[in-house]
Amino acid sequence: MATTDHETLRILMNHRSIRRYKPDPVGDDVLLQLVQAAQMASTSSGVQAFSVISVRNPDTKKKLAALSGNQVYVEECPLFLVWCADMHRLEIAGTVGVGEPVKSARNTEQFLIATVDVALAAQNAAIAAEAMGLGMVYIGGIRNHIDEVSELLGLPELVYPVFGMCIGYPDQEPLLRPRLPLEAVLHEERYDDTRQADHISAYDQVYRAYMSERSGGKLTGSWSEAMAAKIPVPARTHLLAYLEKQGFRLE
Numbered sequence: 306m307a308t309t310d311h312e313t314l315r316i317l318m319n320h321r322s323i324r325r326y327k328p329d330p331v332g333d334d335v336l337l338q339l340v341q342a343a344q345m346a347s348t349s350s351g352v353q354a355f356s357v358i359s360v361r362n363p364d365t366k367k368k369l370a371a372l373s374g375n376q377v378y379v380e381e382c383p384l385f386l387v388w389c390a391d392m393h394r395l396e397i398a399g400t401v402g403v404g405e406p407v408k409s410a411r412n413t414e415q416f417l418i419a420t421v422d423v424a425l426a427a428q429n430a431a432i433a434a435e436a437m438g439l440g441m442v443y444i445g446g447i448r449n450h451i452d453e454v455s456e457l458l459g460l461p462e463l464v465y466p467v468f469g470m471c472i473g474y475p476d477q478e479p480l481l482r483p484r485l486p487l488e489a490v491l492h493e494e495r496y497d498d499t500r501q502a503d504h505i506s507a508y509d510q511v512y513r514a515y516m517s518e519r520s521g522g523k524l525t526g527s528w529s530e531a532m533a534a535k536i537p538v539p540a541r542t543h544l545l546a547y548l549e550k551q552g553f554r555l556e
């Protein structure tokens with residue numbers, strides 16, 4: 306393996322979400338590099354169906370922090386990026402291409418394409434940020450009040466915010482959050498359901514120790530317990546109506 310590969314892997318394997326930042330600003334030079342890295346992510350048929358809104362204005366960050374469930378680091382981070390799936394620009398492209406309005410299908414496949422495109426782009430930016438010594442955390446909380454967020458940022462039809470991202474120089478060094486045993490997620494040739502429960506039980510042990518260390522002994526719950534509490538709850542049930550309002554026909 307080439308040295309650069311090792312360096313990239315080192316960065317990937319050292320990832321942890323950062324939720325406390327130094328006040329040092331993140332300059333435009335850095336922002337442009339992050340977005341260029343994002344733009345080089347693979348993109349379905351070259352559609353590049355994403356836009357990213359950089360927010361540094363303290364008042365806007367304060368509003369976004371409140372709309373995200375009072376996540377203070379949204380306000381405190383020097384740079385907040387809102388990653389949006391964007392099918393709007395493609396309709397403009399269609400018009401440029403043939404000289405008359407072209408309406409996209411706006412269906413589930415296009416919704417998925419745009420959502421995947423923005424996620425891949427954002428993760429490229431996240432890795433680039435970490436390679437540059439910055440820290441980051443995704444903020445799915447911006448979907449809590451997605452209508453208000455869209456209004457605040459002036460999002461047109463066919464553009465929707467998928468998640469935000471706090472970026473700044475880390476002022477903490479959290480523990481690495483352990484992941485499932487590799488065997489739980491890697492299947493050879495065919496999906497193997499025979500040992501999932503064993504892998505999960507093994508993970509629960511590791512996870513409990515992590516939670517206990519992270520919380521100074523206060524939290525000792527297992528991952529499987531956390532998932533059991535989480536998965537039955539239908540979160541953010543407003544999203545379908547919102548997406549329809551933004552112009553999608555999910556069917």
Ligand SMILES: Cc1cc2nc3c(=O)[nH]c(=O)nc-3n(C[C@H](O)[C@H](O)[C@H](O)COP(=O)(O)O)c2cc1C
Pocket residue numbers: 320321322323324376442443444445446447468481482
């Ligand atoms: C799409 C997405 C949304 C997330 N939303 C939030 C969020 O709103 N607030 C937060 O503190 N962390 C959020 N996270 C961070 C996850 O909690 C974190 O990545 C996960 O616990 C694993 O920890 P690690 O990133 O430190 O390895 C989000 C992560 C993803 C991928």
